[in-house]
Amino acid sequence: LVLVSTGYAADGFYDEMRLQQAQVSAAAAPFMKDTPMYKSYVAVAPHPEDFPKLLDALGNFMRQNYDFSADVPKLKMPVMLAYGDSDMYKPEHEIKFYQMLGGGLKDAGWM
Known part of the structure; x- marks a missing residue:
């Protein structure tokens, strides 16, 4: 599953984006x-x-105040998240999404 510029909750957007989206x-x-x-x-x-x-x-x-954070850890397939450096999501939201998928919580053990 490849998710491009996608958030798991409405509060992940910058406030000014939410105003525009409304x-x-x-x-x-x-x-x-x-x-x-x-x-x-x-x-x-x-x-x-x-x-x-x-x-x-x-x-x-x-305009909905959605939050799918409880469902993110249930995803069993490989997931790739892709964001741009000037995206509409806050960087901390992107990082939290990655962590909820199990990423970045420990060394990957490649060595």
Whole structure:
């Protein structure tokens, strides 16, 4: 399982990101026509006209105060976490995610 720029709880985002996410809705669709997100969506979506519905669904999810931390240690498959140096998640959230998967808690024993 490869997770790119993914968090396990809403509080992992920087506060200013949460404020921006709360604003996502279909009302933003006309302003997103030139964005990579819109262009990627319409290139593959069977119903490109549903882009506003996607924004409503994303906004509704991002306004929730979710926390999947109890489920993270239950993942049994190998997991790769990938984050950027200017990501929307706090570095301490990324580290905690890695630790909940069992990483970084002791020497890997490779030598």
